[in-house]
Amino acid sequence: MLKPNMYYGNLKESYLFYHIAQKTKAYLQEHPDAHLYRMGIGDVSLPLCDAVVKALHEAVDDQADAARFHGYMPECGAPFLREAIAEYYGKHGVSVTADEVFVSSGASDELGDLLDLFDRGSDALVIEPAYPAYVDANVMAGRNIVHLASSKENGFLPLPDENTKADIIYLCSPNNPTGAVFSREQLAQWVRFANENGAVILFDAAYEAFIEDETLPHSIFEIEGAKTCAIEICSLSKTAGFTGTRLGYTVIPKTLCRNGMNLNEMWVRNRTTKTNGVSYIIQKGGAAVFTDEGQRQIHDNIQIYKNNARILMEALDSIGIWYCGGKNAPYIWMKCPDNMGSWEFFDWILNEIQVVGTPGEGFGACGEGYFRFSTFGSPEDTKEAARRLVALLSKEKPIS
Numbered sequence: 001m002l003k004p005n006m007y008y009g010n011l012k013e014s015y016l017f018y019h020i021a022q023k024t025k026a027y028l029q030e031h032p033d034a035h036l037y038r039m040g041i042g043d044v045s046l047p048l049c050d051a052v053v054k055a056l057h058e059a060v061d062d063q064a065d066a067a068r069f070h071g072y073m074p075e076c077g078a079p080f081l082r083e084a085i086a087e088y089y090g091k092h093g094v095s096v097t098a099d100e101v102f103v104s105s106g107a108s109d110e111l112g113d114l115l116d117l118f119d120r121g122s123d124a125l126v127i128e129p130a131y132p133a134y135v136d137a138n139v140m141a142g143r144n145i146v147h148l149a150s151s152k153e154n155g156f157l158p159l160p161d162e163n164t165k166a167d168i169i170y171l172c173s174p175n176n177p178t179g180a181v182f183s184r185e186q187l188a189q190w191v192r193f194a195n196e197n198g199a200v201i202l203f204d205a206a207y208e209a210f211i212e213d214e215t216l217p218h219s220i221f222e223i224e225g226a227k228t229c230a231i232e233i234c235s236l237s238k239t240a241g242f243t244g245t246r247l248g249y250t251v252i253p254k255t256l257c258r259n260g261m262n263l264n265e266m267w268v269r270n271r272t273t274k275t276n277g278v279s280y281i282i283q284k285g286g287a288a289v290f291t292d293e294g295q296r297q298i299h300d301n302i303q304i305y306k307n308n309a310r311i312l313m314e315a316l317d318s319i320g321i322w323y324c325g326g327k328n329a330p331y332i333w334m335k336c337p338d339n340m341g342s343w344e345f346f347d348w349i350l351n352e353i354q355v356v357g358t359p360g361e362g363f364g365a366c367g368e369g370y371f372r373f374s375t376f377g378s379p380e381d382t383k384e385a386a387r388r389l390v391a392l393l394s395k396e397k398p399i400s
């Protein structure tokens with residue numbers, strides 16, 4: 001009898017967003033006229049920008065014309081898009097060649113697929129609280145996971161020490177869910193650790209476009225030594241509203257080798273075997289993001305989310321609530337009022353002020369007692385939710 005991948009039996013129930021949906025549904029059944037202020041799920045609310053929409057329409061017309069029609073696309077990405085992305089890195093002072101850039105259907109797909117590059121016996125280190133896919137993709141592969149808890153004390157940005165042991169290291173900066181961002185010096189410590197120990201860093205830069213503090217690195221390749229120990233995974237989902245359109249990219253330096261194997265060459269072999277590339281139409285839309293016009297337009301949209309973050313941060317500041325994130329990330333990670341568990345806080349604000357967020361416990365045990373707000377909602381709802389939070393929380397004893 002066929003034996004399925006029994007490691008799936010080790011997956012924990014993925015209940016976080018399901019549970020949130022169930023609770024909000026139950027609330028709406030009891031209060032059918034209520035308006036909910038939804039700041040839970042990290043999906044964007046603004047449509048694609050004009051430059052992208054125009055490029056997508058033109059690409060559809062290309063596909064309707066025999067002379068301009070495209071069939072299968074190159075598996076690792078269209079040269080026009082790989083070059084545009086390499087140029088984008090160049091503008092940010094990082095030298096990357098087009099053949100180090102791989103076009104993907106999104107960061108999630110890639111974060112799972114990339115694990116093909118590593119031995120199943122390698123240990124994967126995940127800093128928690130974490131984006132849940134890091135853990136689950138490794139559980140599915142039967143890999144040992146090293147959970148590294150972070151805390152308010154280290155700003156949710158832990159560093160390696162003499163006890164750290166890992167082969168694959170997940171770093172997410174700006175972080176989901178905490179919004180914390182590694183400084184250059186902190187990233188340099190991880191890079192040094194990876195090079196000294198022969199580990200590989202999977203650097204998830206899905207939120208790099210939200211960084212406004214000029215001293216903070218957008219790419220791990222801004223750090224000396226990273227090209228011999230890191231892979232960077234990026235996405236246009238939050239940067240340019242591609243959550244439903246699907247496009248991402250991954251950078252694997254040609255200098256990244258382990259055990260005599262070149263990871264860039266391995267990934268070319270993987271992609272040419274396991275994919276037939278990303279749709280021509282979507283890649284044309286993606287290339288428009290990297291034009292001057294596209295960059296201006298996506299930054300206008302990002303600014304709207306950043307204003308939401310500012311409103312929420314000002315609200316929390318006004319009542320002395322501790323939080324991190326918000327300034328360089330679309331998430332705000334706040335401390336729940338004294339002794340409140342994160343699900344308890346969820347229920348409280350849903351029932352009292354109709355605001356929906358995400359309990360921190362859903363991102364790992366050390367997220368208990370914290371709560372994530374997403375800033376991807378509408379400005380009107382965010383403003384009202386902030387007002388309601390201040391009114392509710394200032395009635396309670398504020399926490400330090």
Ligand code: PLP
Pocket residue numbers: 042105106107108109131172175176204206234235236237243247248
């Ligand atoms: N990485 C992080 C940290 C995310 O928060 C998300 C989505 O929320 C992703 C990756 C997935 O991005 P994509 O939509 O490109 O699959």
